Amino acid sequence: MPSVGNGATYLERFGLTDNTVMALSPKLQGIDIVSEDVIDIGKGLVENWSLTSLELGRCNVTEAGTFALAEALSANHTLRYLGLAHNTVGDSGCRALCEALSLNQSLEILDLSSCGIGDYGTLAIAQMLELQMEATPTKKCGEIRSLILENNRIGTPGAAALSAAITQTRKLKSLNLYGNRLREAGCAAFTEGLRRNASLTYLNIGNNDINPEGGEILFDGLHHNTTITALHLQKNRLGSSVVKLADLCNVNLQLRDVNLECCCITSDTAKQFGEKLISPSFLMINFGLNTLGDDGVTALCQGLRGKIIRYVDLTQVGMTSVSLQSVCDLIRIAPCLQTVQLDGNNLGPTGAEMLAEVMKINTTVDSLNLGETNIGPSGATLLVQSLANNLLIRNLDLSGNSITNDAAVAICSVLAPMCRLAEFDLSANDISSSPAVLKALCSLFPNNRMLVQINLSGCPVGDLYDGGLFTRHIATTSCGMSGLPEISASCKGRKGKQDIERDLIRGKSSKPEARDSTMFRPAWAPALPPARVYGDELQQTVEDEDEDCAEGNGHPPLVVSQGSLLHPLYPGYGRGRASNEVHCDTLNENTTLPMFQSGCNQSDVTIANSSSCLFQMPPKRHKRRSPYSLSSIEGNIGGLPITDEALRRKFQELDADGSGYLDFDEFKVIFSNFQNFGLYQSNNELDGILKKYKVMDDGKVSFDEFALIMLSLARR
Numbered sequence: 001m002p003s004v005g006n007g008a009t010y011l012e013r014f015g016l017t018d019n020t021v022m023a024l025s026p027k028l029q030g031i032d033i034v035s036e037d038v039i040d041i042g043k044g045l046v047e048n049w050s051l052t053s054l055e056l057g058r059c060n061v062t063e064a065g066t067f068a069l070a071e072a073l074s075a076n077h078t079l080r081y082l083g084l085a086h087n088t089v090g091d092s093g094c095r096a097l098c099e100a101l102s103l104n105q106s107l108e109i110l111d112l113s114s115c116g117i118g119d120y121g122t123l124a125i126a127q128m129l130e131l132q133m134e135a136t137p138t139k140k141c142g143e144i145r146s147l148i149l150e151n152n153r154i155g156t157p158g159a160a161a162l163s164a165a166i167t168q169t170r171k172l173k174s175l176n177l178y179g180n181r182l183r184e185a186g187c188a189a190f191t192e193g194l195r196r197n198a199s200l201t202y203l204n205i206g207n208n209d210i211n212p213e214g215g216e217i218l219f220d221g222l223h224h225n226t227t228i229t230a231l232h233l234q235k236n237r238l239g240s241s242v243v244k245l246a247d248l249c250n251v252n253l254q255l256r257d258v259n260l261e262c263c264c265i266t267s268d269t270a271k272q273f274g275e276k277l278i279s280p281s282f283l284m285i286n287f288g289l290n291t292l293g294d295d296g297v298t299a300l301c302q303g304l305r306g307k308i309i310r311y312v313d314l315t316q317v318g319m320t321s322v323s324l325q326s327v328c329d330l331i332r333i334a335p336c337l338q339t340v341q342l343d344g345n346n347l348g349p350t351g352a353e354m355l356a357e358v359m360k361i362n363t364t365v366d367s368l369n370l371g372e373t374n375i376g377p378s379g380a381t382l383l384v385q386s387l388a389n390n391l392l393i394r395n396l397d398l399s400g401n402s403i404t405n406d407a408a409v410a411i412c413s414v415l416a417p418m419c420r421l422a423e424f425d426l427s428a429n430d431i432s433s434s435p436a437v438l439k440a441l442c443s444l445f446p447n448n449r450m451l452v453q454i455n456l457s458g459c460p461v462g463d464l465y466d467g468g469l470f471t472r473h474i475a476t477t478s479c480g481m482s483g484l485p486e487i488s489a490s491c492k493g494r495k496g497k498q499d500i501e502r503d504l505i506r507g508k509s510s511k512p513e514a515r516d517s518t519m520f521r522p523a524w525a526p527a528l529p530p531a532r533v534y535g536d537e538l539q540q541t542v543e544d545e546d547e548d549c550a551e552g553n554g555h556p557p558l559v560v561s562q563g564s565l566l567h568p569l570y571p572g573y574g575r576g577r578a579s580n581e582v583h584c585d586t587l588n589e590n591t592t593l594p595m596f597q598s599g600c601n602q603s604d605v606t607i608a609n610s611s612s613c614l615f616q617m618p619p620k621r622h623k624r625r626s627p628y629s630l631s632s633i634e635g636n637i638g639g640l641p642i643t644d645e646a647l648r649r650k651f652q653e654l655d656a657d658g659s660g661y662l663d664f665d666e667f668k669v670i671f672s673n674f675q676n677f678g679l680y681q682s683n684n685e686l687d688g689i690l691k692k693y694k695v696m697d698d699g700k701v702s703f704d705e706f707a708l709i710m711l712s713l714a715r716r
Helices: 008-014 035-047 063-075 090-101 119-132 156-166 183-196 212-222 239-251 267-276 293-304 321-333 348-359 376-385 405-415 435-442 460-464 472-483 497-505 580-584 630-635 644-654 664-676 683-691 703-714
Strands: 053-055 081-083 109-111 146-148 174-176 202-204 230-232 257-259 284-286 311-313 339-341 367-369 395-397 423-425 453-455 469-471 591-595 603-607
Touching: 008 035, 035 063, 063 090, 090 119, 119 156, 156 183, 183 212, 212 239, 239 267, 267 293, 293 321, 321 348, 348 376, 376 405, 405 435, 435 472, 460 469, 469 472, 644 703
Parallel strands: 053 081, 081 109, 109 146, 146 174, 174 202, 202 230, 230 257, 257 284, 284 311, 311 339, 339 367, 367 395, 395 423, 423 453
Antiparallel strands: 453 469, 591 603
16 A cells, blocks of 8 residues: 555545556556646646556646646656656646746656647746756756757747757757747757757757748757757758758768658659759658659659668659659668568559569568558569568558459468568558458468557458457467467577466466566556555665666756657656556556557557457557657667667577577678678678687587677677
C-alpha cells in the first residue's frame, strides 16, 4: 500500500497503488477525468516522491487545473515528464506553469501541444527558459530538455521571444513548433536565435506557412548553426528555396535527418537540388508528396549515389518506371540504404521487374513500401520472390495492388521462413476468404516473432475481422496448436513475448518472468514485490547509463532519442527504462488505450481479452515513420552493433542455420560492407585484415570473434 506521505490520499484512485508506480496516465487506464480531478492530482503531487511521468493529455485540464499543477510543480522534485496536450491551458495557465518551472529542477519534457497558447503564453515560456539558466547557491540550473508546442497559435512575437531564449539556453535539445503561425516574419525572427544557439539537436517547424523567402532566410541562418541534426520542414511553401538547403547540407556535417514532405518542390527545383549535392551528411531524406516527376527523381538519385544514405522517401512524387532505373541504381550502389518508400507512384509490372532484379542481390534494404504502385499480382509475387534470400526484411507494404488469392498465398510462402518481419500491409487488395489464404496468413506468425498483425482492411477477407486486422491471436485461434509450423533453428534461443504466448497455448505457465523491481512500472502494470524498502533513498541521485555527465552534482542530463519523445509516457528516468508494451500485454481485460504521439494523429490501441495476445493496433503512420532513432545515428554512423544485446541480435540474424558460428565466406561479404562501405576488396586483402582476429584458425566466425571485429570497427 502507498505511504500516506506519497500523495496517496489524492492519487490512489488514479492508479497510485503502491510506491513502485512511477507513471500515471488516467486516460490510458480508462479513467474519465473532470476538471476537479486535476486539482486533486495537483494536491497529490505536492507530497509525491515516486512519480516521474504524468500524462494528462485530453483530460479536461482547464486554467484552474493548470494553476493547481503549477503549485504542485513548485514543490515536487521527482517529476520528469508532464503531458498536457489537447487541453484548454491557455495563455494564463501557461504563464502559471512557467512561473513554477522557473524554480523546478527536475522536469525535463513538457508537452503543451494543442493547448491554445498564443504569443503571450510563449513569452512566458521564453522567460522560463532564461530563468532556468540562472543558477544560484540554493538553486541549480533547470532541466527542460524537450519542449513540444505544436498546433498552437504562436506568431511572430512569440517566435522572437523564443529566439532570444534559445540563444541563452544550454540544455534544450528538442523543440517542436509544428502547426503554428510563424510564416516568413516569424521564421526570420526565429532564425536569428538559431544562428547563436549551441544546444538544439531536433527542430520541427513544419506546417507554419513558410514561403520561399522565409526558407532562404532559414537556410542562410543555419549555416552558422553546428548542433542541429534533425530538421523537419514538412508542409511549408518552401519551393525554390530548397536549392539553398543543398548548399547547407554540403557544409553542415551535423545534419542527419531532413524532412521536406509536401513543400511545393517542383521538378526543376529537385534537379537543381540534386546537381548541387556534393558531400551531404544527412542519413534520412523525405521528398514525399512533391511533384518531382521523372526528371526530378533521376537528378535527386544521382546526387545521392555513393552517399551514406539510410532512408529515402519518394511517396507520391509522380515517378514512373522511367525514373525507377535511377532508384534501382541508388539501391545497388548506396552502401547503407535500408528504407525505401515508393508508394503512390505508377510503377507498373515493369517497375516490379526492375526492382526484383536489384533486390535479388541487395543485402541492406529491410523496409520497402510499394503501396498503390499498380504492380499487380504478378509483379508483387515476382518482387517478393526476389526477397527470398534477404533475411533482414522487416517492413513490407503491398497495399492497393490488386493482389489475388493465389498471389497472396505465393507471397506468404516466401515470407513465412523469415524471422524479422514486423509490419506487413496487404490492405485494399482482392484477397477473399479461403482455407488456403487463411493457412498462408497463419504461417507468417511463428517465425516472424515481431509480427503482431497483418493489415487486410479494404479486402473482402478483411471484413471478417475487427478493423480489417488479422492478428496473432486470430491466427492462433484459427490454426490451433497443430496448425502452427515449428520455429526454425535461426529463431531458437531468442526469448520474446511470442514465446510467452506459445507457452500459454501449450499449457505452460503464463506468468511472466520476474523483473527487477527497480524498473519503471506504470500504474496499469501488475505489482512487483519490492526487492528493498523504498524510502529516503529515492530522493538520492541515481546514476544513469547516459554518458552525459551531471552538472552541479544533480541528476544526469537527458538527451532523449527521437523515438522516446513520441512515446506517450516518459519511462522512469534513472531507474531503468522499459516499454509500456511489456507491461500491457499482461492485462486480462479489454481496454482501449489512446496513445498520444507528438507529430502524429491519435490512434487507438486495444488490448484483447486474452493475456496471450499481443498488442492489436492499426499501424501508426508506418509509411512515413523512420525506423531509426536519432541517438543511434549520432552515436554510430557506421551502423555497427556495439552493445552486447545488439551484437547478439545481429549474430543470431546472420546465423541462419542456428549453428552458433558464421561461415567465413559468408562473413567476408558482410565484413566488406561494414569495413569499406561496399567497395570491392580482394580475398587476399580481406584474409590479411581478418587474420589478426584469428578468424582463419578454423574457418569459422564464433560470437566472440564477431564481437571483437564489430567493436574494433566501431572505434575507427
